[in-house]
Amino acid sequence: MSAARKKKTNTDDYLRMYRQMVRIRAFEDRANQLYLSAKMPGLTHMYSGQEAVAVGICEALTETDKITSTHRGHGHCVAKGANFKEMFCELLGKEEGYCRGKGGSMHIADQSNGNLGANAIVGGSMGIATGAALSAKRLGTGDVTVCFFGDGATAQGLWYEVMNMAALWGLPVIYACENNGYSEYTKTEEIAAGSLTARAEAFGIEAHVVDGQDVLAVNDLTQKLVARARKGEGPFFIQLDTYRYHGHHVGDINREYYRAKDEEALWKAERDPIVNFGKWLTDQGITTSDDLDKLKSEVEADAEAAVAYAEAARYPDTREVDMHVYAPNAA
Amino acid sequence: MREITLSKAVNEAIAEEMRRDETVFLLGEDVAEAGTPFKVLSGLVEEFGTERIIDTPISEPGFTGIAVGAALTGSRPIVDLMFGDFLFLIMDQLCNQAAKAYYMSGGKLNVPMVLRTNLGATRRSAAQHSQSLHALVAHIPGLKVALPSSAYEAKGLMKTAIRDNNPVVIFEDKLMYQDKAPVPEEEYLIPFGVANVKREGKDITLIGTSSMVQVAEAAAEALAKEGIEAEVIDPRTIVPLDEETLLKSVKKTSRAIVIDEGHQSYGVTGEIASRLNEKAFYHLDAPVVRMGAMDVPVPFSPALEDLTVPTVDAVTAMARRLVAGEMIHAA
Ligand SMILES: Cc1ncc(C[n+]2csc(CCOP(=O)(O)OP(=O)(O)O)c2C)c(N)n1
Ligand SMILES: [Mg+2]
Numbered sequence: 001m002s003a004a005r006k007k008k009t010n011t012d013d014y015l016r017m018y019r020q021m022v023r024i025r026a027f028e029d030r031a032n033q034l035y036l037s038a039k040m041p042g043l044t045h046m047y048s049g050q051e052a053v054a055v056g057i058c059e060a061l062t063e064t065d066k067i068t069s070t071h072r073g074h075g076h077c078v079a080k081g082a083n084f085k086e087m088f089c090e091l092l093g094k095e096e097g098y099c100r101g102k103g104g105s106m107h108i109a110d111q112s113n114g115n116l117g118a119n120a121i122v123g124g125s126m127g128i129a130t131g132a133a134l135s136a137k138r139l140g141t142g143d144v145t146v147c148f149f150g151d152g153a154t155a156q157g158l159w160y161e162v163m164n165m166a167a168l169w170g171l172p173v174i175y176a177c178e179n180n181g182y183s184e185y186t187k188t189e190e191i192a193a194g195s196l197t198a199r200a201e202a203f204g205i206e207a208h209v210v211d212g213q214d215v216l217a218v219n220d221l222t223q224k225l226v227a228r229a230r231k232g233e234g235p236f237f238i239q240l241d242t243y244r245y246h247g248h249h250v251g252d253i254n255r256e257y258y259r260a261k262d263e264e265a266l267w268k269a270e271r272d273p274i275v276n277f278g279k280w281l282t283d284q285g286i287t288t289s290d291d292l293d294k295l296k297s298e299v300e301a302d303a304e305a306a307v308a309y310a311e312a313a314r315y316p317d318t319r320e321v322d323m324h325v326y327a328p329n330a331a
Numbered sequence: 332m333r334e335i336t337l338s339k340a341v342n343e344a345i346a347e348e349m350r351r352d353e354t355v356f357l358l359g360e361d362v363a364e365a366g367t368p369f370k371v372l373s374g375l376v377e378e379f380g381t382e383r384i385i386d387t388p389i390s391e392p393g394f395t396g397i398a399v400g401a402a403l404t405g406s407r408p409i410v411d412l413m414f415g416d417f418l419f420l421i422m423d424q425l426c427n428q429a430a431k432a433y434y435m436s437g438g439k440l441n442v443p444m445v446l447r448t449n450l451g452a453t454r455r456s457a458a459q460h461s462q463s464l465h466a467l468v469a470h471i472p473g474l475k476v477a478l479p480s481s482a483y484e485a486k487g488l489m490k491t492a493i494r495d496n497n498p499v500v501i502f503e504d505k506l507m508y509q510d511k512a513p514v515p516e517e518e519y520l521i522p523f524g525v526a527n528v529k530r531e532g533k534d535i536t537l538i539g540t541s542s543m544v545q546v547a548e549a550a551a552e553a554l555a556k557e558g559i560e561a562e563v564i565d566p567r568t569i570v571p572l573d574e575e576t577l578l579k580s581v582k583k584t585s586r587a588i589v590i591d592e593g594h595q596s597y598g599v600t601g602e603i604a605s606r607l608n609e610k611a612f613y614h615l616d617a618p619v620v621r622m623g624a625m626d627v628p629v630p631f632s633p634a635l636e637d638l639t640v641p642t643v644d645a646v647t648a649m650a651r652r653l654v655a656g657e658m659i660h661a662a
Contacts, residue, residue, distance in 0.1 A: 098436075100438070164393070324436075
């Protein structure tokens with residue numbers, strides 16, 4: 001497929017990006033509800049607020065391009081092409097979940113779309129992403145891998161080891177740091193000395209900073225970098241400045257001690273990626289607000305139906321507990 | 332039959348599998364031109380090139396993670412970990428990532444990778460280059476663990492490991508690299524989970540792993556001179572473990588000693604002894620005895636180091652006591 005054809009300049013592409021962001025928000029709103037109503041086992045980390053990052057990036061990838069995801073991974077999963085039904089089933093530990101209920105929120109992934117898994121170890125997938133890129137290069141598949149991680153994960157030594165190798169070996173990997181300003185209950189400036197881009201640049205890796213609330217800016221930059229990575233010009237680093245609307249996880253309700261309510265209100269009022277992109281779409285005459293509202297209600301209805309389906313779905317048979325420990329070998 | 336060194340056997344196994352399967356590659360420190368500090372891999376880079384025999388920086392977690400990612404995406408990497416002691420550096424990538432991907436994904440992603448490393452004390456290398464840490468990884472579901480006891484096993488188990496669809500950790504005894512054993516010219520594989528009865532006997536079963544197989548065999552030889560017929564069994568893989576062969580032997584002999592070079596506490600000897608106690612209790616005439624390495628960091632001085640590993644004399648003496656009925660109410 002030529003680069004020109006992939007470029008997101010037509011109405012369909014714009015509306016798909018908008019829809020994907022709305023889908024993530026709708027998914028998260030329901031996940032939060034499931035938690036608050038005690039229907040969801042365990043905890044979960046909301047992606048709301050960061051939608052433009054996952055969508056802007058994944059819309060620049062093909063189905064076989066790979067991503068590695070994080071504990072805050074629902075957005076990456078949706079953006080890489082997953083369905084609500086299997087995702088809600090996974091969240092509730094049901095048999096029809098993408099991981100047959102064995103992964104849950106922190107390991108959710110639609111593996112058939114190139115998602116190599118969400119990772120509950122902060123920074124844990126940096127090697128995996130780099131290895132997928134090495135594999136792609138060796139086997140000549142042409143696939144590019146995007147490694148999603150948070151600002152907090154930049155404190156992990158693993159990143160520096162694998163950036164070094166990725167740069168030495170010219171691997172088609174893009175390290176995408178979602179800088180949402182916090183790792184758990186700590187501000188980024190308290191845990192990160194110097195600049196993040198300088199760290200990548202120290203390895204000779206081209207580094208970019210982009211507004212992570214602007215889906216078009218994210219997508220435009222990623223498309224260019226993906227095309228260049230495919231040609232063997234990788235690796236690359238992108239710092240995407242963004243914001244998470246909820247607490248660190250759904251149970252992190254009283255959080256004024258580390259994050260001011262005013263700050264949250266300001267991001268929501270002025271920097272919302274969906275609202276701002278919707279406004280741009282209508283301002284440009286690409287669509288009408290009525291059509292966007294219609295799209296939203298469609299997505300809401302889809303999400304409602306998927307939740308209802310997942311709630312009624314079966315748990316895995318108890319016999320599955322010791323299945324999938326070892327992959328079978330051909331006889 | 333020709334005799335070759337254990338080192339050569341490993342080299343042949345890797346070369347044969349790399350010729351057979353393009354997706355196999357190897358990475359680690361000083362593996363290419365240097366052929367590793369033990370020279371096990373000498374000659375491979377000449378045949379396969381630096382694209383498939385890849386020298387890495389000294390970044391154990393980094394290159395192990397890279398192997399996991401490559402294994403998830405169509406490659407069959409072999410990781411060369413220079414010393415078994417360095418396992419502590421790669422625990423997250425091996426135990427949290429490689430070992431769990433298949434399970435956490437509900438059987439959708441698997442990690443066909445081999446981690447070859449070593450074990451064994453008495454090389455006067457002190458506490459950080461002498462450990463036998465196989466129990467540590469055998470504790471983690473999702474990993475398979477092979478312990479070759481001679482050149483023959485080293486070749487056959489390595490070939491099976493490379494073809495396995497799961498992460499396999501294979502520990503070579505670094506003191507045996509120059510030991511020769513008969514190894515057929517023709518291709519063969521040794522299946523996992525099939526113990527090898529090295530010597531038959533009716534009075535006592537000596538179960539030895541890796542380096543301790545020679546110790547068990549020498550002890551059996553000494554015991555034979557005293558009229559005690561010891562059966563010697565090499566499990567060859569501890570995960571999976573061929574319980575059936577071990578139980579059959581113990582039911583016949585009614586006595587057993589388990590000998591292994593890992594620390595005795597919470598180790599392989601305890602695990603095997605406990606299974607025999609649970610499953611052959613009524614057949615036993617004496618408690619199953621564990622003989623592991625002393626629970627001390629491995630000391631440097633030869634005067635001290637030699638005290639820490641089970642010896643032929645110690646095993647012989649213990650077998651004698653067991654057969655004489657002295658251990659029934661042992662303190
Ligand atoms: C190795 C490791 N250390 C600590 C944690 C606990 N933990 C989970 S998420 C998190 C914060 C991560 O921050 P960041 O990378 O910025 O991602 P964000 O949550 O902001 O998306 C921490 C400390 C963990 N899961 N793994
Ligand atoms: Mg963060």
